[in-house]
Amino acid sequence: MAAVVSGVSVAERAGKYLTFELGSEVYGLPVLRVREVIGIQVAAKVPHAPMHVKGVINLRGKVIPIVDLRMKFGLPTAEETDRTCIIVMQLSGRGTTILVGAVVDRVSEVTSLAAADIEDTPDFGDGSTLPYVLGIAKTRDGVRILIDPDCLFDVCELGNFHSGHGMSAPGHDGSDLS
Amino acid sequence: MNLLTEEPAKTKRRSSKSRKPAEPAKPAPAILPPPSGMSFAATSLGQETDLLTDFSVEAREHIATIENSVLILERDPQNTEAIHSVFRAFHSIKGLAGFLDLDQIQLLTHEVETVLDAVRNGRLAVSSALVDVVLQSVDYLSQALVKLDAVVRGEPSVPLPVDPSLLEKVKSIQNVPEAAEESVAPPEPSAAPAAPAAPAESAPRVTGRVEAARVKVDTQKLDALVEMVGELVVAQSLLRHDERLKSDVNGPIAHKVSQMARITSEVQQITMSMRMVPIGQLFQKTARLARDLARKSGKTVDFITSGEDTELDRNIVEELGDPLVHMIRNSIDHGLESPEDRVKAGKNPTGKIGLKASHQAGMIVVEVFDDGRGLDTKKIRARAIDRALISEDAEYSEEDIYNLIFVPGFSTASQVTDVSGRGVGMDVVKRHIERLRGRIEIRSVLGQGTTFLLKLPLTLAIIDGLIVGVGSGRYVVPIVAVKEMFRPPSDTVHSAEGSREMVRLRDRVLPVVRLSERFGVEATHRELHDSLLIVTETENRQFCLVVDELIGRQEVVIKSLGEVFGNIPGVAGGAILGDGRVGLILDPAGVFQADAKEPALHNA
Numbered sequence: 001m002a003a004v005v006s007g008v009s010v011a012e013r014a015g016k017y018l019t020f021e022l023g024s025e026v027y028g029l030p031v032l033r034v035r036e037v038i039g040i041q042v043a044a045k046v047p048h049a050p051m052h053v054k055g056v057i058n059l060r061g062k063v064i065p066i067v068d069l070r071m072k073f074g075l076p077t078a079e080e081t082d083r084t085c086i087i088v089m090q091l092s093g094r095g096t097t098i099l100v101g102a103v104v105d106r107v108s109e110v111t112s113l114a115a116a117d118i119e120d121t122p123d124f125g126d127g128s129t130l131p132y133v134l135g136i137a138k139t140r141d142g143v144r145i146l147i148d149p150d151c152l153f154d155v156c157e158l159g160n161f162h163s164g165h166g167m168s169a170p171g172h173d174g175s176d177l178s
Numbered sequence: 179m180n181l182l183t184e185e186p187a188k189t190k191r192r193s194s195k196s197r198k199p200a201e202p203a204k205p206a207p208a209i210l211p212p213p214s215g216m217s218f219a220a221t222s223l224g225q226e227t228d229l230l231t232d233f234s235v236e237a238r239e240h241i242a243t244i245e246n247s248v249l250i251l252e253r254d255p256q257n258t259e260a261i262h263s264v265f266r267a268f269h270s271i272k273g274l275a276g277f278l279d280l281d282q283i284q285l286l287t288h289e290v291e292t293v294l295d296a297v298r299n300g301r302l303a304v305s306s307a308l309v310d311v312v313l314q315s316v317d318y319l320s321q322a323l324v325k326l327d328a329v330v331r332g333e334p335s336v337p338l339p340v341d342p343s344l345l346e347k348v349k350s351i352q353n354v355p356e357a358a359e360e361s362v363a364p365p366e367p368s369a370a371p372a373a374p375a376a377p378a379e380s381a382p383r384v385t386g387r388v389e390a391a392r393v394k395v396d397t398q399k400l401d402a403l404v405e406m407v408g409e410l411v412v413a414q415s416l417l418r419h420d421e422r423l424k425s426d427v428n429g430p431i432a433h434k435v436s437q438m439a440r441i442t443s444e445v446q447q448i449t450m451s452m453r454m455v456p457i458g459q460l461f462q463k464t465a466r467l468a469r470d471l472a473r474k475s476g477k478t479v480d481f482i483t484s485g486e487d488t489e490l491d492r493n494i495v496e497e498l499g500d501p502l503v504h505m506i507r508n509s510i511d512h513g514l515e516s517p518e519d520r521v522k523a524g525k526n527p528t529g530k531i532g533l534k535a536s537h538q539a540g541m542i543v544v545e546v547f548d549d550g551r552g553l554d555t556k557k558i559r560a561r562a563i564d565r566a567l568i569s570e571d572a573e574y575s576e577e578d579i580y581n582l583i584f585v586p587g588f589s590t591a592s593q594v595t596d597v598s599g600r601g602v603g604m605d606v607v608k609r610h611i612e613r614l615r616g617r618i619e620i621r622s623v624l625g626q627g628t629t630f631l632l633k634l635p636l637t638l639a640i641i642d643g644l645i646v647g648v649g650s651g652r653y654v655v656p657i658v659a660v661k662e663m664f665r666p667p668s669d670t671v672h673s674a675e676g677s678r679e680m681v682r683l684r685d686r687v688l689p690v691v692r693l694s695e696r697f698g699v700e701a702t703h704r705e706l707h708d709s710l711l712i713v714t715e716t717e718n719r720q721f722c723l724v725v726d727e728l729i730g731r732q733e734v735v736i737k738s739l740g741e742v743f744g745n746i747p748g749v750a751g752g753a754i755l756g757d758g759r760v761g762l763i764l765d766p767a768g769v770f771q772a773d774a775k776e777p778a779l780h781n782a
Contacts, residue, residue: 044760047697058760061409063737063752
């Protein structure tokens with residue numbers, strides 16, 4: 001088993017994680033990459049976007065994309081409850097920080113994980129890889145699947161559906177209208 | 179105009195000494211010529227970069243002042259205010275350059291200052307040769323500043339040496355006896371120094387500019403502020419329309435909320451105006467260009483500007499530079515006749531070219547006009563028929579004919595360029611203006627001149643749009659693209675192959691584009707006669723955009739959908755609507771052409 005997963009060494013994986021639930025599965029996100037957690041909002045659909053991109057919402061004046069994590073992971077869709085929320089996380093891509101919101105069933109807690117608690121992703125033997133999984137953490141309550149937001153929402157993947165056409169008007173900061 | 183050599187050379191640079199304030203009135207101290215064999219020490223740059231950046235910014239402002247004032251001086255040599263402002267600007271640059279040990283800049287500005295001092299004290303008259311030398315010095319300074327910026331950025335660059343011949347020119351101009359002035363001056367009526375000190379109407383403006391108190395702010399901070407204020411406005415409107423306030427119409431809370439609403443809208447106006455800059459700076463630059471071009475082409479040109487104080491978005495001003503330069507160049511090169519031809523035509527040998535800016539119905543209109551030969555519709559028409567762009571027997575309005583010069587490639591044909599004179603790259607100009615969401619119109623009278631009207635939005639950050647609904651989604655259609663709206667009676671709706679729909683509107687048949695199909699969303703109404711049809715015009719094509727309902731009209735702040743989405747066909751950006759939701763701003767051209775793209779992915 002490789003000591004390096006997703007370009008992050010085992011030692012670097014220790015730290016604080018925000019855990020959240022999708023159905024019966026519990027996931028963890030490095031807390032430093034979480035900007036905030038907000039309530040569910042109606043997203044404006046964006047044409048030609050991948051299925052798991054629910055659309056865009058207004059985050060205090062910024063328009064940010066929203067991704068349905070259940071759909072991204074191929075889980076059955078669930079009814080929205082009052083615990084359904086959006087985790088806004090920071091992705092680093094193309095030299096800038098990008099905010100992306102992820103819809104999850106519920107947010108649980110922030111937990112500290114030591115390097116010894118974290119194992120590499122097991123080999124399932126079927127050749128499938130989980131490129132966005134940093135590792136699996138063992139806790140008293142079960143396992144936490146730790147994910148690397150950069151690999152989860154590959155900026156290129158989110159953006160690669162467009163075919164380079166569209167109005168290119170100059171915005172006030174150059175990228176405003178792209 | 180460029181007499182400066184670009185050959186790399188060296189300038190000495192030492193670490194800074196104590197700051198010497200640049201006092202305009204002080205007599206210029208003698209400055210030793212720079213020692214030869216200087217080497218450029220890049221190591222001392224570290225702590226100096228901030229100072230150098232400041233210098234660069236400040237020097238550019240001074241340069242703008244100089245160019246402006248010098249052109250005033252050329253027209254009105256007795257304008258003491260203009261002389262003083264040029265002198266002050268050079269003096270300030272010199273002082274700062276000396277402080278930063280920018281020897282070459284200091285050397286040149288010192289010499290120019292000496293000349294200007296002589297002018298100031300009446301020992302030397304303003305001649306066009308002098309104006310030329312001053313402008314050439316300014317050119318050198320601009321180039322030196324470009325190099326300086328490169329050094330500040332840490333790029334390998336060498337400071338620009340002053341061309342010795344330029345220095346020589348500056349020096350020699352002081353020695354020209356005044357009697358010889360007349361022979362040097364071009365036949366400009368205002369160049370004669372005999373006129374009494376006339377009060378120039380433009381003079382007060384110069385002083386106003388110099389004395390205006392300014393704070394420099396990072397544009398990113400400004401953008402962030404604009405963004406947050408936009409949010410404040412939305413939050414405020416949500417509060418004001420809150421159900422619970424309805425019961426308190428005249429109560430104390432409603433009163434406070436409406437007080438807050440007033441303040442918010444004021445704050446919004448101020449923030450928006452902070453992004454605005456007067457168009458005058460741009461006019462100044464083109465004035466300089468017009469002067470140079472006119473001299474080169476041997477035509478005498480009166481360059482007139484008005485409406486310099488008209489304000490518009492900084493970004494538009496920046497983007498407008500190239501098209502304006504292009505059009506002025508066209509006007510001088512081709513639009514204006516030679517002085518002889520003008521006399522023959524019974525016109526003043528001095529041609530008139532000008533720029534005029536004004537507010538009109540929420541838009542900025544920039545006029546580029548000349549009193550040259552005008553567009554010859556017959557010639558353009560003949561040329562277009564030649565190229566099979568139009569048919570021989572069809573009737574065309576003047577406007578249609580004029581618009582032919584915007585057809586790519588049309589104008590580059592030398593035949594037309596020589597005759598009509600317009601058009602090298604007018605298609606590029608048009609594209610540029612359209613990218614700024616503006617329009618361009620032509621008015622021309624054969625033999626009397628041509629006027630190009632550029633109609634531009636006040637800002638790029640805000641778009642006036644119709645908010646429409648399709649299913650549960652909200653979209654913004656830019657109002658510039660909307661021609662009209664209607665609900666079609668059933669008997670005007672036709673289809674081909676069962677699915678290709680079209681609508682008869684008066685004497686035209688227009689294709690129907692359902693936004694719900696293009697964007698893969700569910701529409702509330704299936705039948706066209708229940709839906710709202712928006713006649714949309716884009717790139718000279720009209721089509722009917724089908725939406726469910728019209729929700730309202732609103733000025734929205736354009737937001738990027740972010741790097742994540744890049745360019746989505748048919749979408750120009752996002753906007754935050756009055757209820758805090760996001761609506762997509764449509765790009766009508768992209769919506770129309772969307773069939774070439776992959777089918778929409780989701781359908782519910």
